[in-house]
Amino acid sequence: MTENDLSFEGIPVSPGLVAGPIAHMGAGIEEPSPDERFAGDPASAKELIQAAAAATKADLEFKAASAQGEGREVLTMTAQMAADKTLVKQAAKLVVNEGVSAARAVWVAAGTIAAQLESLGGYMAERTRDVADVRDRIVARLTGQDLPGIPERPEPFILVARDLAPADTALLDPAKVIGIITAEGGPTSHTAILARDLGIPAIVGAGNGVLRNLKANSFVLLDGAKGRVSVNPSVEDMERVAALSRRKAVFNGTGQTKCGHRVQLLGNVGDATSAMAAAAAGAEGVGLFRTEFAFLDEAVEPSHEKQVEAYRAVLAAFPGKKVVVRTLDAGADKPLPFVTDMSEENPALGVRGFRTSWKFPQVLTNQLKALAAAAEMETADVWVMAPMIATMPEADSFVSQCEELGLKTAGIMVEVPSAALTADRLLSRAKFASIGTNDLTQYAMAADRMLGSLAQLSTVWQPGVLALIDVTCKGGAANDAPVGVCGEAAADPALAVVLTGLGVKSLSMTSRALADVAEVLASVTLEECQELAALALTAVDANSAREAVRSRLPILEELGL
C-alpha cells in the first residue's frame, strides 16, 4: 500500500471538513528510573514535592485565567488535581520508605491514583489522562525538563496525538490547529468535549496506526462528521474544503422548518459564561441549565445567597425568555459530596438525580426556594425540571413541591425508559418533558455512556431509543404538554430533523451547534421531517437508520456536517 491509499477511521466527535499538513504532539516525559535515589534528607521530600505541585497548580490556574468557557472549567479542575494532597502525601511516603527520587515517587503515586480511577470505569476512567498530565508537569518541574506540548508551526496544521491533555486542548488556537486526530480517547473524553466547544473538527480513538503511519507534514483530509482521515486528498476534495471554509454559519434567533413550523432552538448552559455565549449565538432561551455544574467543587451544600446569585447570573442572560432549570443532578459521573454516597457499586443505577431528595429532601427544597427567589428578581420565564424521574409518584411529588413554592411551570426529564413508556400518564401531571437522550440511550441500550468501546450501541439512531422518544412525544401530545430534547442528539442536524418529525417542540444544545441545526432544519418541511422520522423508526438498525436519513438530506454533505 502506498501512502496515497492510506485512510483511517475513528469516532467522529466534532464535525467539519478540513485539509492540512500533519504535526505530531511533542514526546512525553520519560518515566523516572526506579534506581534513581533521593539525594538529600528524605524528610525534606514532602516540601520539595509540595512546592513542585503548588507551582504546577499556579501555572494551570494562570492558563485557566486566559482560557474561556469549557476550557477554563477543565483547566481549573486540572489545577485542583495538582493541589491534591493525596498525591503529595503518597509520593513523600514513597521517598521516606523506599528512598527513591522525588520524581520517581510522584510517578508511582500518580500511577496508583490513575489505577483507582480506571477501576471505577466510565467518566472516572477517562480522567486518568488528567492525572497523567498533572504527573508529567510535576515531574518536569522536579527534573528540569521541558514540558511536552503542542508543536510550534508557522502554518495551520492537523494535530495527531495519542491523547491530548486537557491543559493542552483547552488552549488550542483554532486558527493554528485546524483539526485533531487522536489514537485513543472516547466520545466523552475532554479532547472530544473541548474540540466541539472550540469548533475544531476532530476524531478520537482512531488507533495506534495514526501515530505510526501518518508522517509529519503528510497532507490529509479530515472529516470530523464521518470520522475519517485520508492522505493526499483529491482536487475535488480540496475544492469542497475551500468552499466550506468560506461559509460563515449564523443563527438568526428563530428556529423553524422550511414551511414555517416552529422548533425552539435553545442553549445548554452550566453557568453565567456559557449562558452569555448561548445568548450571543442567538439561542431562543435555555433548554437545560445544569445547576450541579455550579456546585461540583463544593464540599457542603451552598448557602441560599450563593445559590440565588448563581441562578440569577444565568437568568439575567435571557431577560423575558424561557430558561429551563434542572434541579441538582448529582451522582454517577457528577458526584456531589453533600448528597452522593460514594460507596455505591453501580452509581449510574444508584441514588442519583431526583432520588437524592429521598434522603436529603431539604437540599431540594432549599434549591427550589433559591430558584423561586432568583426568578422573582429576574424577568426570565423560569421552567423547572427534575432529572432521572422514573415513576408517577416522583413526578407528582416534584411538581407539587414546585407549585407550593410558586414555581408554576414544573416538568420532568425523560432519561429512564420507564418514564418514556408512561409519558402519557406522567405528562398529565408534569407541565412539560425534556428528553435527556444521553442517559435515555445509556439505560435503553444498557451501555455505559462514557465507554468508547460501546460507541456503536450508545447512539440515539438505535431504533429502540427512537421508539422511546416516539412514545414520549405521543404522551406529550395526548396531554398538550410540550416535549423537548436537551441531550447531545439535539446538536446533530440529521437527528434534529428526525426529532422534529417525531413531534419534539424544542431542541437544546451547545451554542456552537445552533447555526448548523437551524440551517438544516430550515431546508426541510415538517412533512419531510415526519417522513424521515418514519424511515428512522422502522430501520432495522442504527447504521441503516442514520444512512437512510442522511442520504435524504444532501444539505449535510454540502455543509460538511
Ligand code: PEP
Ligand atoms: C442527558 O442525559 O441527556 C442529559 C441532558 O443530562 P446529562 O447529560 O447532564 O446527564
Ligand code: MG
Ligand atoms: Mg442525564
